Amino acid sequence: MFNWFKKDIDKEDKENGGILDKLKSGLAKTRKDMSNKIEDILSGYKGVDDELFDDLEDVLVSADVGVGPTMKIIQGLRESVRENRITDPMEVKELLKDEIKSLMIKSVTSNNLELEPHPSVVLVVGVNGVGKTTTIGKMAYSFKNSGKKVLIAAGDTFRAAAIDQLEEWSRRSGVEFVAHKEGSDPAAVIFDGIQAAKARKTDILICDTAGRLHNKSNLMNELNKIFRIVDREYENATKEILLVLDAATGQNAINQARVFKEVANITGVILTKLDGTAKGGVAIALQTELNLPIKMIGVGEKIDDLQPFEVDSFIDAIFD
Ligand SMILES: Nc1nc2c(ncn2[C@@H]2O[C@H](COP(=O)(O)OP(=O)(O)O)[C@@H](O)[C@H]2O)c(=O)[nH]1
Ligand SMILES: [Mg+2]
Missing domain, CATH: 3.40.50.300 (P-loop containing nucleotide triphosphate hydrolases)
Known part of the structure; x- marks a missing residue:
């Protein structure tokens, strides 16, 4: 695999505020929209019922996740809530994140840029x-x-x-x-x-x-x-x-x-201008509905505002 960064993505890079910090700040608008709405919904319920799933469905569709992928995600979520006997709405969020991640991961073969062998x-x-x-x-x-x-x-x-x-x-x-x-x-x-x-x-x-x-x-x-x-x-x-x-x-x-x-x-998508929009959910639709691997994301106009796309850190950044 092509080694995109000199540093490991998880390692804190103090000079530029850290790759993960930059990802989080770049996705702030999407997170504010998505995460706040989801938390508002979950905190408004005492138990886990059909209406809760319908509300979550609405949030995903309005966040440009796409109708098809949203159906699959909610279907998977219902099953995992049942299997795990979840009754506390606040525990649903982690399961939702897992559903989205696993659907994204299985929709494409890899999110890595394939640049080797050279040229x-x-x-x-x-x-x-x-x-x-x-x-x-x-x-x-x-x-x-x-x-x-x-x-x-x-x-x-x-x-x-x-x-x-x-x-x-x-x-x-x-x-x-x-x-x-x-x-x-x-x-x-x-x-x-x-x-x-x-x-x-x-x-x-x-x-x-x-x-x-x-x-x-x-x-x-x-x-x-x-x-x-x-x-x-x-x-x-x-x-x-x-x-x-x-x-x-x-x-x-x-x-x-x-x-x-x-x-x-x-062979791949570069999704730009995530820093200025709440529509970061399109990444989910592109990868799960069109099976196009997102390979990089743009989180600003500066020369180092480009990151490799990685499902886990991306979904964590828009949900946490
Ligand atoms: N905020 C932000 N602006 C971006 C990003 N990527 C590109 N831009 C801006 O989008 C505008 C159009 O970019 P350009 O590269 O000329 O687009 P092109 O026509 O596809 O070549 C420029 O003003 C860029 O600075 C990004 O990730 N974040
Ligand atoms: Mg141009």
């Missing part, structure tokens, strides 16, 4: 404004800090500003950068990125892409050209196709994921 190529896709370029900057920084040789390719050639923005991130993260002029063919940029990666013995090539999602066939055409180049020119590279989604868009993020999943073999 590897990471294609970053998603609609405009979700945080692709920012996330690439954060990833580049993180990979570089773990000792990797990284190169980024500016495959969003639609606006000059997008190329400049990525160049700025490459400067900040201290990694190399390949770009063409505004308006040039994105596939040609990726081609050059691959040649440069080979020549420079790069471990990880990260490619930005344009996010103009006019319609499905347009999206398919743009991505296909890039996929063909990568397959032809970098056949043996380990590949990740990461879909970036803005958590704040809730159901919209789910819809975008459906479209991209139909078009491309998405």
Whole structure:
């Protein structure tokens, strides 16, 4: 498994306030919403009955967990309450957390980025404004800090500003950068990125892409050209196709994921902007309803505000 951080996630990192602390503060809005509502419900009941389950169901659905996953979670919860002979409503919360965790874990094979063996190529896709370029900057920084040789390719050639923005991130993260002029063919940029990666013995090539999602066939055409180049020119590279989604868009993020999943073999999701939203529950829907592994999460705009996704710590952070 690729060692994402130099430090263990559980170990306190005093300099930046600790990874778990940052996760908790990044998820504060979701926690406030989800956890408070659940506690209000549980404290309002004297026993565990059907009405309590219905109320919990409403909270999950309103937190963008999705109707399908919510049904499964509540069904599982009912069974485990029965099996464990739980009569105190306050004990239901831990069981609910366990249900969500186990459903998430069994819905995907792994939440780890698969970047080895090197060389590897990471294609970053998603609609405009979700945080692709920012996330690439954060990833580049993180990979570089773990000792990797990284190169980024500016495959969003639609606006000059997008190329400049990525160049700025490459400067900040201290990694190399390949770009063409505004308006040039994105596939040609990726081609050059691959040649440069080979020549420079790069471990990880990260490619930005344009996010103009006019319609499905347009999206398919743009991505296909890039996929063909990568397959032809970098056949043996380990590949990740990461879909970036803005958590704040809730159901919209789910819809975008459906479209991209139909078009491309998405290997993972990066869920951004969790710090500004109470809709963190979309992570549960993405992973359990669409079987898309969340691989990383964005919890702020700074260069170190990107974390590997881990079911246990994520669910603990939104419930405790
Ligand atoms: N608060 C917050 N803002 C983010 C995060 N990720 C990206 N952004 C902001 O989202 C905006 C759009 O990001 P950008 O990378 O340009 O999106 P792109 O169009 O997909 O490349 C920028 O203002 C970023 O600073 C995050 O995790 N948290
Ligand atoms: Mg961009």
